[in-house]
Amino acid sequence: MNLINKLGGIEAFGIFSICLFFVVFTAAMVLAFCLKKPFLKNMSALPLEDERPQDQPSNSDSL
Amino acid sequence: MTNAASPPRDQRPTPDRSSTVETFRYDNRIVRAFAIATVIWGIVGMTAGLLCAVQLFFPGANLDFQFVTFGRLRPVHTNAVIFAFVGNGMFMGIYYSVQRLCKTRMLSDTLSWLHFWGWNAIIVAAAITLPMGFTTSKEYAELEWPIKIAIAVIWVVFTINLLGAIVKRREKHIYVAIWFYIATALTVAVLHIVNGLEVPVTLWKGYSIYAGVQDALVQWWYGHNAVAFVLTTPYLGMMYYYLPKAANRPIFSYRLSIIHFWALIFIYIWAGPHHLLYTALPDWAQSLGMVFSIMLIAPSWGGMLNGLLTLRGAWDKVRQDPVLKFMVAAVTAYGMATLEGPALAIKTVNSLSHYTDWTIAHVHTGALGWNGMLTFSVLYWLLPRLYNTKLWSVKLANYHFWIALLGMMFYVIPMYIAGITEGMMWKQFTKEGFLQYPNFLETVQQILPFYRLRAIGGTLYLFGVWLMAYNLWRTARAGQFVPEEEARAVSWRSQTLAHAEPAFTHRWLESKPMLLAVCALIAVLIGGMIEIIPMIVVKENVPTISSVKPYTPLEVLGRDIYIREGCLACHSQMIRPFRSETERYGEYSKAGEFVYDHPFLWGSKRIGPDLQRIGGKYPNAWHYNHLDDPRSTSPGSIMPRYLWLLSQKLDTTSLPARIGALRRVGVPYPAGFENKALDDLNQQAGKVVADLKNGQVTAQPDRDIIAVIAYLQRLGTDIKLAPKPVAEAAGGLRAGN
Numbered sequence: 001m002n003l004i005n006k007l008g009g010i011e012a013f014g015i016f017s018i019c020l021f022f023v024v025f026t027a028a029m030v031l032a033f034c035l036k037k038p039f040l041k042n043m044s045a046l047p048l049e050d051e052r053p054q055d056q057p058s059n060s061d062s063l
Numbered sequence: 064m065t066n067a068a069s070p071p072r073d074q075r076p077t078p079d080r081s082s083t084v085e086t087f088r089y090d091n092r093i094v095r096a097f098a099i100a101t102v103i104w105g106i107v108g109m110t111a112g113l114l115c116a117v118q119l120f121f122p123g124a125n126l127d128f129q130f131v132t133f134g135r136l137r138p139v140h141t142n143a144v145i146f147a148f149v150g151n152g153m154f155m156g157i158y159y160s161v162q163r164l165c166k167t168r169m170l171s172d173t174l175s176w177l178h179f180w181g182w183n184a185i186i187v188a189a190a191i192t193l194p195m196g197f198t199t200s201k202e203y204a205e206l207e208w209p210i211k212i213a214i215a216v217i218w219v220v221f222t223i224n225l226l227g228a229i230v231k232r233r234e235k236h237i238y239v240a241i242w243f244y245i246a247t248a249l250t251v252a253v254l255h256i257v258n259g260l261e262v263p264v265t266l267w268k269g270y271s272i273y274a275g276v277q278d279a280l281v282q283w284w285y286g287h288n289a290v291a292f293v294l295t296t297p298y299l300g301m302m303y304y305y306l307p308k309a310a311n312r313p314i315f316s317y318r319l320s321i322i323h324f325w326a327l328i329f330i331y332i333w334a335g336p337h338h339l340l341y342t343a344l345p346d347w348a349q350s351l352g353m354v355f356s357i358m359l360i361a362p363s364w365g366g367m368l369n370g371l372l373t374l375r376g377a378w379d380k381v382r383q384d385p386v387l388k389f390m391v392a393a394v395t396a397y398g399m400a401t402l403e404g405p406a407l408a409i410k411t412v413n414s415l416s417h418y419t420d421w422t423i424a425h426v427h428t429g430a431l432g433w434n435g436m437l438t439f440s441v442l443y444w445l446l447p448r449l450y451n452t453k454l455w456s457v458k459l460a461n462y463h464f465w466i467a468l469l470g471m472m473f474y475v476i477p478m479y480i481a482g483i484t485e486g487m488m489w490k491q492f493t494k495e496g497f498l499q500y501p502n503f504l505e506t507v508q509q510i511l512p513f514y515r516l517r518a519i520g521g522t523l524y525l526f527g528v529w530l531m532a533y534n535l536w537r538t539a540r541a542g543q544f545v546p547e548e549e550a551r552a553v554s555w556r557s558q559t560l561a562h563a564e565p566a567f568t569h570r571w572l573e574s575k576p577m578l579l580a581v582c583a584l585i586a587v588l589i590g591g592m593i594e595i596i597p598m599i600v601v602k603e604n605v606p607t608i609s610s611v612k613p614y615t616p617l618e619v620l621g622r623d624i625y626i627r628e629g630c631l632a633c634h635s636q637m638i639r640p641f642r643s644e645t646e647r648y649g650e651y652s653k654a655g656e657f658v659y660d661h662p663f664l665w666g667s668k669r670i671g672p673d674l675q676r677i678g679g680k681y682p683n684a685w686h687y688n689h690l691d692d693p694r695s696t697s698p699g700s701i702m703p704r705y706l707w708l709l710s711q712k713l714d715t716t717s718l719p720a721r722i723g724a725l726r727r728v729g730v731p732y733p734a735g736f737e738n739k740a741l742d743d744l745n746q747q748a749g750k751v752v753a754d755l756k757n758g759q760v761t762a763q764p765d766r767d768i769i770a771v772i773a774y775l776q777r778l779g780t781d782i783k784l785a786p787k788p789v790a791e792a793a794g795g796l797r798a799g800n
Contacts, residue, residue, distance in 0.1 A: 014351050017593055021329060021358065024586065028325035031569035032318040039570055044313035046164060046238045047304045 083557055085233065088547040089162045091449050093175040095544065097155035098442060098449070100183055102532050104151055105438070107190070108143030109525045115140050116518040119670065120511050122693075122703045129707045130194040134629025138205040139193045144430060145203060145293060147186040152438040153297040154182070154221070157244050159445060160304040161228055164238045166552040170227025174220050181217035185210055196627035197267040200662055201282045203289045204258055208269040211259045218255065222248040229576045235555035236573040239320040243300030245576065246328045246583045250292040253584075253591065258285035264724040265717050268623070272728050275657025276343055279665055284335035284594050291331040294429065298437055299327075302370050302394065305441050309386045315372035319365055321569055326362035328583060330355050332590030337408035340417065341639040342665065343654035348594070349410070355590075356408030363401030370394040385460035389440035392468060396432020400425065415490070418635055418669040420510065421482025424475045431471040431524060439467070439531055446535045452542025459534045466527040473520025477513035485510055485669075490643040498646050503672040504699045511701075608655035610784035613730045614777065616718055616740040617747040621774025623721070624767050626664070628705065635666035636675045636778065649676030649779065656782060659730045671702060676779035683751055684758020686772045708768040713748075715741055715765075747773060 118124045118133045125131045158175065162168060169175050188210050192198075198205040206214070225248055229237060258281050261269035273281050307314050314320060336344060336352025371394055374381065381387045403425050407416050416422060447454050454460060488506040491499035500506055564571050572579050614622060625631070638644050640651040652675050657663055681689075688695050691709055693702035719737035726732045748764035751773055755762050762769065 013347065013593070014354065017333065017351060018354070020589065021326075021355075024329050025322070025326055028322045031572075032321040034568055035318065035321075035570055040317045041313070043236060043238060043573075044307075044317040046234070046236075047160075047240070047307045048311065048313060 084551050084553055086549065086551050087168060088549055090168055090172060090175065091548055092546050093169070093179060094155055094159045094445070095449050096179050097151045097158060098445060100151040101148060101155055101438060101442065102535065104143055104147030104186060105528055106525070106532065108140060108148045109521065109528060111136055111140040111143055113518065113521045113525060116514065116521050118703065119701055120514040120518070122701050125703055127704055127706055132628065132703045134632045135194050135196060137629060137632045138198060139190060141203060142189050142193065142205065143186070145289065149294055149434045149438065150182065152441070153301070154178070155445070156301040156305065156441050157225070157297065160240055160301065161225065161244065164234065164241055164304065165228055165232035166234050166550065167228055167232050170224045170231065174224040178217060178221045178224060181213065181220065185213050185217060192267065198626060198629065199261065199269065199271065200626040200631055200664060201258065201271070202286050202667065204282070204285060207267050208261055208263050209266060211255070215252070215255060218252055222252065226576070226580070233552045233554040236570065237576050237579070238303070239317065239324060240300040240304040242324050242579060242583065243296045243303070245580045246587065247292050247297045247300070249580060249584045250288065250587045253587070254285045254288050254292065258282060262724045262727050264720045268717070270724050270728050271662040273661070274729065275660045275663050276654045278661070278663040279339055279342065280336065280344060280348070280594065282663070283338035284591065287335040287338060288332055294434055296328065298434060299366055301437060301441060305444060306370055306373055306390055309384070309390060309440065309444055310374055310377045310380065312373055312377055315369050315375065319369045323362050323366045323369060325586065327366065329586045329590065330359050330362060332587050333594065334359055334408065335594060337413070338667065340410050340413040341641070342637050343652050343657070353408050353410055357405045360402060360405045364398060367394055367398035367401070385457060385464050386440045386444045388461070388464045389436045389443065392464070393433050393436035393440060396428055396436065400429040400433060403428065414641065415486040416482060418667070419482035419486045420478045421486065422668065424478035424482055427478065428475050431474060436467065439463070442531065442535060446538050447542065449545060450539050450542030451545050452538060454534065455537035455541055456534050459530055463527045463530045463534070466523055466530065470520045470523030470527060473523060474517050477516035477520070481510040481513035489647070492643070498643065501647065504697060507701060508699050606653065606655040607658070608653065608782055611656055611658060611781040613659045613732060615747055615773070616722065616744040617770050617773040618777050619721055619725070620713060620715070620718065620744070621770035621772070624708070624771050625774055631664045631666040633668065633670035633702070634672065634674045635669050636673065637665040638673055638675050648673045650782065653782065656779070661725060661728050661730070674775065674778055678776045678778040678780035682758050683754045683772050683776065684760045686775055687755055687760045687762060687768060690768055690771065708771060709766060711767045713765050713767050713770055715744060718744065
């Protein structure tokens with residue numbers, strides 16, 4: 001659109017947006033893959049903890 | 064019940080000596096209240112939808128009663144299903160799961176009940192005001208400003224209650240379901256406030272502060288993300304909690320859930336412009352919306368696969384357990400809808416699908432499949448637990464499943480066929496280069512059988528909900544309600560940590576809910592900002608068309624009646640730049656034509672033809688007769704009769720306030736115009752009545768229909784006038800002055 005072009009650099013908007021997403025996606029990937037298995041195992045089982053003995057600490061603090 | 068997924072005892076931390084086991088109680092009363100509201104509003108919302116569906120092949124089904132015409136009833140259906148059925152369903156799911164995942168009661172019982180009664184009072188207010196015609200016309204945001212304020216207040220109550228419970232949790236790390244709940248609470252607040260800004264005129268009328276293209280962009284930024292953050296993220300949170308519970312297996316991949324969450328909330332917010340492809344919205348914004356919509360497939364399918372793969376090794380249970388059956392169908396429908404959505408956002412596909420029933424099919428794959436079936440599964444899972452009993456009839460629940468699935472198929476398949484049929488018929492040319500079906504009614508007649516089939520599908524689906532309601536009622540009667548459920552847990556705060564939490568890891572973030580909330584909000588706001596910036600940019604650069612002038616007072620009132628009657632539910636006002644559309648309707652729509660449109664009325668569905676260039680196409684008498692009895696001028700039309708417009712007196716008492724409010728939002732009415740607006744109105748009404756007389760129609764000038772005719776005759780005519788210098792654009796009114 002001619003009128004949008006008057007602002008200049010509008011073409012970069014799309015590229016910037018995609019790059020931004022790439023950064024967010026990569027950061028999420030890195031954070032996810034840095035987690036250790038025992039923690040992941042405990043967290044994924046969290047909804048099922050109702051039946052666990054209730055005087056046990058429930059999360060994976062020391063794992 | 065054995066928990067096969069719990070880690071071995073030797074992997075558990077030994078409780079610190081100083082740790083104390085705390086005893087507390089979960090509040091089941093509030094969960095039950097939301098569950099009951101979910102079922103009731105589900106029946107109400109779906110019944111309203113069925114009444115809408117019937118009117119589309121039997122227009123007399125409203126019995127000429129203005130409060131239940133299709134245009135007024137459609138927002139009742141959409142609001143009831145989205146905010147009443149799914150809304151209460153989401154709160155039911157959240158209130159139950161948050162307490163257990165955080166091992167705490169909600170922050171405050173008072174806030175819980177204020178939330179419940181406030182939310183449901185808002186729904187009742189919507190069910191009363193929408194049939195009365197009090198509407199902003201903005202889809203899924205139709206409620207007028209006093210109710211909008213109430214929604215904001217109640218949403219804040221919910222958010223405080225949610226975040227408060229999370230803060231006082233006994234579980235150190237917050238589970239993925241809660242991240243989705245947090246994102247829902249924060250994002251919906253932002254969307255609701257930004258899109259809802261309007262200048263009040265009367266108690267039940269306001270004008271959007273945005274106009275035309277800007278209004279369209281903000282509305283669909285909101286509209287698309289209402290789908291995202293009301294219909295999707297809270298339900299994904301529920302999937303992550305209730306699916307493992309029902310299958311008694313941990314979620315397939317917690318890592319995948321992290322990527323799913325961040326990618327989904329980041330991308331979803333950008334995709335709004337795909338609702339405005341080929342409209343007057345700047346092309347680059349359309350492309351951005353399209354690209355991000357396609358990218359949305361990845362996180363959506365990541366979530367779907369995470370759900371389905373959770374059932375690995377438990378598929379034998381699906382055969383017997385109706386809860387899992389509904390969950391599998393829901394997650395599968397989610398996958399189908401989230402594959403189809405991006406496909407529909409591709410411009411070439413959208414050029415065919417937009418304005419057709421294909422969109423309706425897509426929406427209902429999501430609503431009936433994903434939201435409906437997941438809600439049913441949670442209800443079937445939850446109610447027996449709340450009443451400490453078993454489901455009264457598993458067999459009946461299985462019948463419900465198959466009836467619901469059949470109903471959904473009967474709904475969506477005819478709508479797909481209807482959508483593609485009408486899309487192709489609208490675009491079909493003869494060898495000689497003329498439209499093959501120049502009369503819009505030819506396409507309408509072609510798809511009527513599919514509308515009938517759709518109503519059968521809706522009836523089946525609704526019948527299934529009644530079966531569920533009966534089954535749940537019998538379950539409740541057979542059991543004993545457990546209002547308070549005692550629980551014991553060791554708070555993480557009372558323990559001495561074995562080692563420090565490594566900072567800046569996701570694990571660390573999961574132990575800091577407020578920081579996670581801020582990060583989620585930033586992820587969402589980035590997309591919002593990059594959509595709002597173009598809005599501002601466009602606002603500064605909307606091409607001014609010198610001949611486009613503000614509406615006359617009579618046209619203003621006519622436009623408001625058009626909004627009141629919900630005409631835009633069936634008629635678009637946006638001609639796309641395709642030869643098939645310009646041949647049928649006239650010149651394509653320009654951004655500059657809508658600069659005084661508060662709100663925009665582009666519509667999203669063509670059950671009837673586009674009206675952008677209807678002005679001057681037919682004489683006034685044709686419009687009068689058409690509104691009196693559409694089939695007298697257009698045989699085979701499915702439009703309802705608008706008899707009340709002929710008899711109801713035009714309300715001019717708020718005219719000065721309307722002119723003043725429109726000036727405040729930027730319409731350049733001259734100073735003091737309010738004082739002579741009524742004279743102007745009477746003068747123009749007199750001209751319309753005189754012209755009607757020439758068409759053998761006798762009418763009184765002070766009736767609603769005169770204003771509607773004046774508005775319709777104005778539509779799209781401004782650009783037909785000779786262009787004038789831009790500087791003159793703001794001066795005076797074109798007609799009536």
